[in-house]
Amino acid sequence: MLSKSQIKEARRHLFTPADRRIPRIRIETRQADTLEGQRIIVAIDGWPRNSRYPNDMKHREDLRHLNVCSVDPPGCTDIDDALHCREIGNGNLEVGVHIADVSHFIRPGNALDEESVKRGTTVYLCEKRIDMVPELLSSNLCSLRSNVDRLAFSCIWEMNHKAEILKTRFTKSIINSKASLTYAEAQMRIDSAAMNDDVTTSLRELNKLAKILKRKRIDNGALTLASPEVRFHMDSETHDPIDLQTKELKYADIIVHRLLAVAIGADKTYPELTDKHKLAEMCKNLNYRHKMAQYAQRASVAFHTQLFFKTKGVVNEDAYILFVRKNAIVVLIPKYGLEGTVFFEEKDKPTPKLEYNSEVPSLTVEDTTLHVFDKVKVDIMLDDSNIQHQKMRMVLVEPKILGNYMPTSLSAEASSKDEPEKKKKKLQK
Numbered sequence: 001m002l003s004k005s006q007i008k009e010a011r012r013h014l015f016t017p018a019d020r021r022i023p024r025i026r027i028e029t030r031q032a033d034t035l036e037g038q039r040i041i042v043a044i045d046g047w048p049r050n051s052r053y054p055n056d057m058k059h060r061e062d063l064r065h066l067n068v069c070s071v072d073p074p075g076c077t078d079i080d081d082a083l084h085c086r087e088i089g090n091g092n093l094e095v096g097v098h099i100a101d102v103s104h105f106i107r108p109g110n111a112l113d114e115e116s117v118k119r120g121t122t123v124y125l126c127e128k129r130i131d132m133v134p135e136l137l138s139s140n141l142c143s144l145r146s147n148v149d150r151l152a153f154s155c156i157w158e159m160n161h162k163a164e165i166l167k168t169r170f171t172k173s174i175i176n177s178k179a180s181l182t183y184a185e186a187q188m189r190i191d192s193a194a195m196n197d198d199v200t201t202s203l204r205e206l207n208k209l210a211k212i213l214k215r216k217r218i219d220n221g222a223l224t225l226a227s228p229e230v231r232f233h234m235d236s237e238t239h240d241p242i243d244l245q246t247k248e249l250k251y252a253d254i255i256v257h258r259l260l261a262v263a264i265g266a267d268k269t270y271p272e273l274t275d276k277h278k279l280a281e282m283c284k285n286l287n288y289r290h291k292m293a294q295y296a297q298r299a300s301v302a303f304h305t306q307l308f309f310k311t312k313g314v315v316n317e318d319a320y321i322l323f324v325r326k327n328a329i330v331v332l333i334p335k336y337g338l339e340g341t342v343f344f345e346e347k348d349k350p351t352p353k354l355e356y357n358s359e360v361p362s363l364t365v366e367d368t369t370l371h372v373f374d375k376v377k378v379d380i381m382l383d384d385s386n387i388q389h390q391k392m393r394m395v396l397v398e399p400k401i402l403g404n405y406m407p408t409s410l411s412a413e414a415s416s417k418d419e420p421e422k423k424k425k426k427l428q429k
Contacts, residue, residue, distance in 0.1 A: 002036050003036075004033070004036045011032075012026055014027075015040070025042055059265070060151070060172045060173055061173045061174075062173070064175060068096070068098060068175050069178055069181060070144055071083070071181050071182070072180070077138075077143060079145060080099060080100045082175065084098070085206045085209070086198075088158070092158050092161075093158070093160070093205060094158055096156045097154070098154045098173065099153045100143065102257060103261060106137075106254055108270045108272065112137075116133055116254065117251050121251065121293050122250070123293040123296055124297055126304040132250070144175065145177065148177075151173075152173045154170070155169075161208075163212040163216070189203055252286055258273060305338060309380065310382050310384075314380070315381065316378070317333050317335055318375060318376075319376050320374070321371065321376060324361050324372060325341075326356045326363075328344060329370055331376065338392070340378075340394040341394070352401065365401050368399050370399075376396060376399065377398035378395060378397055379394065379397050381393055
């Protein structure tokens, strides 16, 4: 008989055998409500020395004693990775990265697997997410939340204090995260002299190693070019964006998990995993789904960006030049994670002297030369002169170039009012 745990959302329960000579067995199941009071058959897979009861956690290392923690953006519910760092007996450091073991729940060929491979990826929209897998998995069972047992894949390194890797091992594991932190909370722990608990000590060591590794990458010529993730804060009544800040489960991750499990002897392979024709067909679908998800995400961000700037008027912000064109520059505004184009040739306006150099590359406007990665200042506003084709407009403010100016919202409004008059004149002709 199954004795259901009294802990809410618990997956670990005790099974009482009919033969009293056999001790009770700890099992994991999400069907406790269905199995409670029923007669079932259980096979014992293992019995750890430090456990009172046998259990069925075969091929999985118990790492619940480690001070594991996760660091994510505020409001993150799908926590897919966690970390730990501790000093070991020989003076070196043990560093672990733990990734949620999604493949434990999505077995090859089951209904979840078939639906997941069709969807291909999770789509993140503003204020909404279209999951590849059910929310029970993405935000609960496969989310490495704090103070609950979770299944994971773990990569554990032995490193010295110079961040040099001495040993590496991979294992399936069970962890119990001690803290789910936001970036701000993690930084507060690192900076606070009053906090010296095990999780904070782990974070400080990880931060030291991260700085050493980053310095090595920079010294070797690395560049960080990734655009920031954009998140909008929505008004609870109108659902309009009132502020924004800058933050995906893919089926490819599941395939990687399965290959890793086979590689470390923790799981068996299956025909589809080694069939190159089926893998090629699956990859084609995954690439298509990923591209469509990106289009949907960009469209959602663009729409909410326009809503956000609709009432802001003209906003002045720092920007960095990403590309130079023959008559324009493409800039990134880090504060909003926003990319846009500043044009120097426009209808009904005098065209400045432009000189484009494709070798550098650079663009000289009048007497000012602009290069990739230059820091500039731009004015941003929503151009709603054509109500059916509203767009974000940017104008270079610094360095100042003669004839380059931003229309005020009043002039934009006036131009939109003038449109019907122009149409009337055309009809009269």
